[in-house]
Amino acid sequence: MLRNAKFPLTLSxxxxxxxxxxxxxxxxxxLLVFHIITKHQIHRPKPTEIITCHLAFVHIVMLIITLDILSEDMFKSLNFPNELKCKLLFYLGRVTRGLSISTTCLLSIIQAITISPSSFYSSRFKYKLTRHxxxxxxxxxxxxxxxxxxxxxxxxAHSNRTNLLSVSKYCSLFSMNSVIMAxxxxxTLSQNVFCVGMMLLSSMYMVIFLCSHQRKSEYLHSMSISPRISPAKRATRTVLVLxxxxVIMYCVDITISSFSTVLWKYDPVVLDIQSLVGxxxxxxxxxxxxxxDxxxxxxxxxxxxxxxxLTS
Structure with missing residues (x-):
């Protein structure tokens, strides 16, 4: 009865x-096509545009991979063995999520360097950012x-063994040695903490920059000079929103994932919620x-x- 009740919820x-x-x-x-097209019109694309293209590509791959039913049909048509399919999909899913957090971290750092004043220490990297x-x-x-x-x-792949942790519709993980798991x-935690920490530090710097810029804008406005929002300021706000x-979605996702991992049991509904949040x-x-833009x-x-x- 409980299984039948979960089916409509899982389907929704x-x-x-x-x-x-x-x-x-x-x-x-x-977004990716737009930047590829405009790249031919710009001799030197901005470093943030390169990172944006990379982030868009990573997210496309991530969304396709985590689309369980679509991915399953695709690999069935290629006649991939279940074992290889599980290893490939789960590995690429973890890789794309790692690339997502690392690329977002890099974007926030590069934007902080981009808006830094010429007297700031990091400003010496501005002219070599594309290569860096x-x-x-x-x-x-x-x-x-x-x-x-x-x-x-x-x-x-799924089997009847009891020492497995279900991590997707048809994929499981062996119970790991305590040393390997630790x-x-x-x-993973150190990499994620480093990235999130760098995001927060660069965001704090950008917030300070925006507050300082806002005070200057108010002063110019009081002097009857019309202030304009610069592209750098608009890009900084975008990065701060991102x-x-x-950070909010990561905290929710890591909470769900940690709770399920500690219990060593995944519920199909929990998997669906985690996929949506992730x-x-x-x-x-x-x-x-x-x-x-x-x-x-x-x-x-x-x-x-x-x-x-045309329609009128």
């Missing part, structure tokens, strides 16, 4: 999740791929980027005007 979660993933994939794809960003992204990929590589060993937990959203940032972040808003407005003219 799946419908919401499909809608969320569809919006996220469409928004991230639009490429190196940083390469290091992030290498670290994330290597730190999650051991999961390939412990990930298996090592994995420490490595960091705030990520992908809120990946689905909403491109909408934040799009809403704060006047170029994209102008293109959308022109498209709406053309459609209106």
């Amino acid at each position: 979660f799946k419908n919401v999740y499909f809608f969320q993933s569809g919006i996220g994939i469409l928004a991230n794809s639009s 960003v490429a190196i940083a992204l390469s290091c992030i990929w290498l670290l994330t791929l290597s730190s999650n590589s051991f999961l390939v060993i412990y990930t298996v 090592l994995f937990f420490t490595l 960091v705030s959203l990520f 992908n809120v940032y990946a689905s909403v972040s491109p909408l934040v980027f799009i809403s704060s 006047k170029r994209i808003i102008g293109i959308l407005q022109n498209m709406i005007d053309i459609i209106t003219i």
Whole structure:
């Protein structure tokens, strides 16, 4: 009876999740295509634009991978064995989530350096940011791929064994040795704490910068000089919104994940809730980027005007 009662709830979660993933994939794809097209018009793209493209790509892959039913159909058509399918999907899912937090951290740091005054110590890196960003992204990929590589060993398809932890619809993890689990937990936690800590520090600096800039704007306004919101200030606000959203969703996700891991038992409903919470940032972040970019808003407005003219 309880199982039958959970089925409609699980189905409703799946419908919401499909809608969320569809919006996220469409928004991230639009953001990525826009930056790829405009890249040919700009000889030197901004470091933040490179990171934005990377973040959009990571989120597209993340949303596709965590789309359980779609992923299952895709790998069935390729005739992948269940064991390989579990290892590949779970490993890539963990990698993309690690890339998401690391890339967001890098974005907040780069934006803090970008707005820093010329007299500030970090300003010497401004003119070499593009090269540094490429190196940083390469290091992030290498670290994330290597730190999650051991999961390939412990990930298996569902079976009748009792020492397994269900982590997805058809995937489980072996019960790990206490030393290995402590090592994995420490490595993952230290990486995440470092990234979140750097986000908060850079966000504090950007908030201080915005407050200082706001006081100057009020002074200019009192002198009858019309203040204008600079692109750097608009980009800084966007990054602050993204960091705030990520930290909130990360805290909720880590709470659910830690509670389930301690109990060594995952409920299907808990899995669906965790999937929804874990992908809120990946689905909403491109909408934040799009809403704060006047170029994209102008293109959308022109498209709406053309459609209106054609349909009238």
